[in-house]
Amino acid sequence: MSDAAVFSDITTQTDSLTTADGRPLKAALAAAQARARRRAFFLVLPLLAFVLLTFVAPIGQMLHRSVHNPGFTEHHDIASGAKTPIMVNLRQWFDDNADAAPDETAYAALAADLLVLRDLKAAGNVGTRINYERAGSRSLFTKAARNAKKLEPPYTEAILDLDEDWGDPALWQVMRGASSAYTLNFYLAAIDKTRDAGGNVVAVDEVRQVYVKLFLRTLFLSLLITVLCFVLAFPIAHLLATLPLRYSNLLMIFVLLPFWTSLLVRTTSWIVLLQSEGVLNDAMVATGILADENRIQMMYNQAGTIIAMTHILLPFMVLPLYSVMRPIDKSYVRAARSLGATSWTAFRRIYFPQTVPGIGAGALLVFILAVGYYITPALVGGADGQLISNFIAYHMTKSLNWSLAAALAAILLGGILILYWLYDQLVGIDNLKLG
């Protein structure tokens, strides 16, 4: 159908437009666009599949794991792959007796379940699950399961005979919580809260309150690193954007050099430089600026984390800034000057506002990367330079409390999303300029 045909239709019949062969114009347009859309969809399909598989699915899994832990409800035999429900009797008792203190029937149910655990060799796993929330519970379960055959009524005494701790109301509270695979207890743990014997949410002991402090420290250090990156990157980016090309290319290589060097190499070279026996301290001692016994601790503490991470994340601030500064024509500042502004006013009122989208992008990038940073704090952070990611990693690899790791990670993710939302409200995400 030719354009002319459409045209003549448009002119003759303005109220309901049709194509030359009588199809409504809207439908024809939609059909034409649908084809283009389908083609576009097939082009992005591989990436979509990849993202779904490697990004959306794992994050979904993580979020699920943070509220779901079947350690007390199901035994997964790795060899055969069989899944067997466990603690069936006790869970039934919990269901029937809300808020009740354990009585003889409860202990009887426990004894029956322990027998099952013994046969499945699952006491260790169940004990670990309870151990997450009450230290020292794992040995209780393994010992009790070993002796499960010998238990005889009255079970209350028999079990308490094995270990006094079985009478601990907190233990029963934890078991009650764990009796449902879905629980929010890991989130409570992630914000230093727990349930007391009565099931009320309370703060954990002072000495075990780590995560809130850690979240705050992570937030604070990330902000500090973002600010430092901004302060360092702004002049560099400005120089890059205004220098003649041959100098700015060289400078750009220096900025990008860290990108081409392994993260580990960069981090370890900071150790070489800054440790108490390192190059910098040695030089200062050698030149007499510093006494040998007063060597400055710049590694294995917060200072180490801040210095190394600022260095590593600097390019992520420089590049967005550079990309907004490069196209800012110098005639803007000149115009401002000719209109009577001092160079400072011209910078503040004219130049700086035009770099804001780059600042926003850079700050958001650096902050989000810093919040989730792991390797550098792990290597140079010492005790007080650890960030939340290091504890997530710890729970993933050492304590194997994956649900707590997932809850911590989910809180981190939520926090970042909230910040992103805030940013969108304040600056507008379409003002973001990455390059």
Added chain:
Amino acid sequence: MTAVSEQDFVVFDHVQKSYDGETLVVKDLNLSIGKGEFLTMLGPSGSGKTTCLMMLAGFETATHGEILLDGNPINNIPPHKRGIGMVFQNYALFPHMSVAENLAFPLEVRGWGKSEREDKVKRALDMVQMGDFGGRRPAQLSGGQQQRIALARALVFDPALVLMDEPLGALDKQLREHMQYEIKHLHESLGITVVYVTHDQSEALTMSDRVAVFDDGRIQQLAPPSALYEQPMNSFVAQFIGENNKLSGKVKALDGDIATVELDNGASCTALAVNCGAVGSPTLISVRPERVSVAAADGPNTTEAQVKELIYLGDHIRCRLNVHGNDEFIVKVPNAAGHSHLTVGETTRVSWLAEDARALDAA
């Protein structure tokens, strides 16, 4: 300094400029601009026009020489204290500010109060017929509208001197002509001094009181538009301004104002001796196409001409002829009643007055 004559409002005194220390971009510029004058710097690309403007505005420093504004040397005065309004080629409207904020900016940095500011901005917007656009962002305006705002912004703080660097370069022909008129009108009604840069000669001729033709870092001629067109002082200006026929030869004799020139093909003709040097020096004769008459029975400087090409242009017909061996000799034949019509290939006769031919330097 009050004893400065009206004629010396802006003075370039032996100004030189080099960016790299190797070549001079501006070579010995001497120029006096009178108060209230509209002076245009016209010249080919790279001839140093923008550089001169930037030195005047304070964004480049003169390598040598002095620039005086109202009698005061301004080499050491920073741009923001010069009080010179400037319109940039790309307008340079601040993209993060509304039109009204853009206009208020120069008043704000001068410490004006809010209400006076709003008043003045409103008047400035009305002056360029953009009264309803104060709330828009520059990106929401058309090119011509942005141009007006840039103009208003350069004028809003009442500068005595306004510089414009190819302000109409980005506009289409019709809009450009309209804006030329408006700028000229503003210049007249406000009584400001304007230094205007362009490389569009018709723009220069229609708007200016005087035009400085730049080439190669020098002013080739500084004259009112009519003088520039009718009395070019050297062959660059003759070439650059308007259409021009050139015939090269050697000066054979000088008789008062009139030079007799032996052309390259051996023929001789007479021309006004303007800038041709002594007898024996090479010269270039310049004749404007509209000063040549075709098929004249016999006048001065009559010669044979073969018609090479005819282009019909409505009101006149452009003929390309071969005259004295020059294939590019252009003549404009009016498309008037009773005028003879030429045909391609035909041989005819052309002639021109000796006063209409100018013997210039052989560049």
